[in-house]
Amino acid sequence: xxxxxxxxxxxxxxxxxxxxxxxxxxxxxxxxxxxxxxxxxxxxxxxxxxxxxxxxxxxxxxxxxxxxxxxxxxxxxxxxxxxxxxxxxxxxxxxxxxxxxxxxxxxxxxxxxxxxxxxxxxxxxxx
Amino acid sequence: xxxxxxxxxxxxxxxxxxxxxxxxxxxxxxxxxxxxxxxxxxxxxxxxxxxxxxxxxxxxxxxxxxxxxxxxxxxxxxxxxxxxxxxxxxxxxxxxxxxxxxxxxxxxxxxxxxxxxxxxxxxxxxxxxxxxxxxxxxxxxxxxxxxxxxxxxxxxxxxxxxxxxxxxxxxxxxxxxxxxxxxxxxxxxxxxxxxxxxxxx
Numbered sequence: 449x450x451x452x453x454x455x456x457x458x459x460x461x462x463x464x465x466x467x468x469x470x471x472x473x474x475x476x477x478x479x480x481x482x483x484x485x486x487x488x489x490x491x492x493x494x495x496x497x498x499x500x501x502x503x504x505x506x507x508x509x510x511x512x513x514x515x516x517x518x519x520x521x522x523x524x525x526x527x528x529x530x531x532x533x534x535x536x537x538x539x540x541x542x543x544x545x546x547x548x549x550x551x552x553x554x555x556x557x558x559x560x561x562x563x564x565x566x567x568x569x570x571x572x573x574x575x
Numbered sequence: 576x577x578x579x580x581x582x583x584x585x586x587x588x589x590x591x592x593x594x595x596x597x598x599x600x601x602x603x604x605x606x607x608x609x610x611x612x613x614x615x616x617x618x619x620x621x622x623x624x625x626x627x628x629x630x631x632x633x634x635x636x637x638x639x640x641x642x643x644x645x646x647x648x649x650x651x652x653x654x655x656x657x658x659x660x661x662x663x664x665x666x667x668x669x670x671x672x673x674x675x676x677x678x679x680x681x682x683x684x685x686x687x688x689x690x691x692x693x694x695x696x697x698x699x700x701x702x703x704x705x706x707x708x709x710x711x712x713x714x715x716x717x718x719x720x721x722x723x724x725x726x727x728x729x730x731x732x733x734x735x736x737x738x739x740x741x742x743x744x745x746x747x748x749x750x751x752x753x754x755x756x757x758x759x760x761x762x763x764x765x766x767x768x769x770x771x772x773x774x775x776x
Binding site: 462480485486518519542 | 581582584589620622623734735736737739741743745746749750752756757759760763766767770
């Protein structure tokens with residue numbers, strides 16, 4: 449009997465923690481939903497939402513040029529020409545790798561990529 | 576973000592569906608890598624149009640189920656011999672080991688199903704289920720059902736969070752904790768029932 453009580457007690461405690469976490473999770477879900485964080489995709493249509501220059505700040509070193517070209521809708525050779533990238537693996541190469549190859553700091557290189565995306569968008573937007 | 580996760584994210588962007596399949600397979604088979612975060616990220620990439628959401632879900636599901644089944648079958652076929660070779664012979668005759676085997680056999684469906692949400696422990700459950708000789712049919716049905724639910728939950732979370740997936744990792748971690756505490760509560764209650772039934776017998 450002495451062995452069973454702690455087990456039941458432990459199960460009760462974890463159940464209580466589960467209920468508390470669940471309630472907090474539901475609150476977060478509601479908050480995110482009301483805050484408009486969730487993307488309103490048409491169900492079963494698999495509609496994508498490409499990014500805009502406003503999202504350029506989310507660019508990170510692990511991202512590949514292939515990915516950046518696609519999600520920001522840039523011409524395939526735009527960043528290659530802008531940064532004079534000679535790597536044959538372009539665009540299937542990460543920003544961090546190119547920054548290392550050019551012996552530049554990642555932060556500096558990321559800022560340059562963000563600026564190039566904003567510049568492209570500004571030049572292609574009709575005035 | 577951790578360098579391991581950064582490397583896995585870069586790997587997914589470079590190898591797309593093959594990368595997703597590979598990481599899902601390896602994480603289900605043996606390595607406790609952050610597969611949930613990776614799946615959410617893939618859902619986010621699909622939301623932005625870089626990947627296709629249906630392909631992401633199907634490929635991850637196939638990799639996960641194949642990893643589960645491979646771990647289970649290897650443990651069932653070679654598990655006992657391997658434990659003997661690496662010096663766990665004494666453990667295999669211990670009372671706690673026999674009790675664990677009995678518990679896993681008795682509660683295989685819920686244990687296998689719920690452990691799919693806990694990517695850190697599911698490879699161990701696959702191996703224990705194989706060692707405990709849980710019927711393949713039971714394992715396959717509940718592992719597949721659990722993986723399907725898991726892949727749909729995390730894949731859809733990433734897809735609907737879109738580019739915001741990274742800023743809302745806390746939300747996903749909390750979701751993981753909800754599932755962890757649910758799994759723990761159910762397991763503890765089952766152990767209690769198992770011991771009670773055993774004492775009655």
